[in-house]
Amino acid sequence: MSVLKKSAYAGTLESSDAYIQVSPIEEDDIKIILESSVKEIYGDAIEELVRKTIQDMNVNNVLVNVQDKGALDFVIKARLQAAILRACEMEQPEWEVL
């Protein structure tokens, strides 16, 4: 289980990218706030991707704020993983779980 030690962010607001902020919260929960230029079509899919990515990293107490600019799945996933690693102050990811 990885624990978030602080808030962190990754990404940009540029087109086809996403700006993702994560912060630790008290409760055992994954809270997602999503704004996306393609929310109507892909909103649910992005939320599911975000949730799954976080679960796969064994993180449990997190508030995620995703500002998506039409990023492809792997971009969102990479940005999110980077933000979480930074928040956990981990130098190296556990490659096998990514």
Added chain:
Amino acid sequence: MKPAISFSQFDNTNTRRVKKVEHFLDSVDLELSPDIEVYVSAREDNKMIACGGLSGNVLKCIAISPEKRGEGFVLSVMTQLLNAANDRGRKELFIFSTPKNRTFFEECGFRLIEECDEKIMLMENTQNLEKYKNSLSELKKDGEVIGSIVMNANPFTLGHRYLVESAASQSDHLHIFVVREDASEFKFEDRIALIKNGLSHIENITIHEGSDYIISKATFPTYFIKDKGDVNELHAKLDLNIYRNHLAPKLGITHRFVGTEPYCTVTNNYNKNMKNILEDKNGSSNIIKVIEIQRVEYDHKAISASRVRALLKDKNYEELSNIVPDTTFEFLTKTK
């Protein structure tokens, strides 16, 4: 090949670079806000092409040179500004800008709070206003006349007490908001404690801790449009519009009470604006009647917090004791 754009970040101690930002802002008809702590600027070919500033939790003075507009460059600038804010642990942010830029900032995750006269607008990247409004609804009291007062009380005097007593006697219930911003001599916790202690004899009041939405650095900064005369008035209007359209309806507020202002022209103007905005029949929410209450005097001079501070400085405790309640006097003499 396109020339490279480089971003840099610096703080307000770097006067040489701040000067350059000021010069750049001047070229796009904006004024540098003196309260900015951190600046972000972008350069291309050794020429500044964009800038932005961070003051507390407020992003302001965001500008892009005309030839770089319309290419989504604002998104790069905003990314840098958000990074600067996040690096300092500031996540709950406001933007102060002009309404014509609204859609740009909406693309960066900000929502409009209020705009005013097509000249200024305030946005936030959280849902805190909604949360605050909901928390206010829970404190709603029924009645025909629901009064309100916004006070800084720096510190609480017999003048404040008189204002509250008169307002409370004219209201079924009275809501008092205490300005939260710690820009005053006395700390917020001390100010609100003195208010509570000095008003414990009145029953039909609720004392609210202020918020970012009532006379704060977000709603009431000191900057923007060229003509200085405009500045205070626009900020006052923005603050009052938020009060009328967002906060007052949640508590069913029908009246706002203020003390008359014999000395300070800025406050006097604020009171005038208050009448114009809160009582405007064409507004989008119910009107709020503004009632000015004559300031109470002692020894033919109006009692004011500024006088208390002056007396305190001169250690004139005897005269001080005549214009503050016992509870405030005790506090002032204890901490000297």
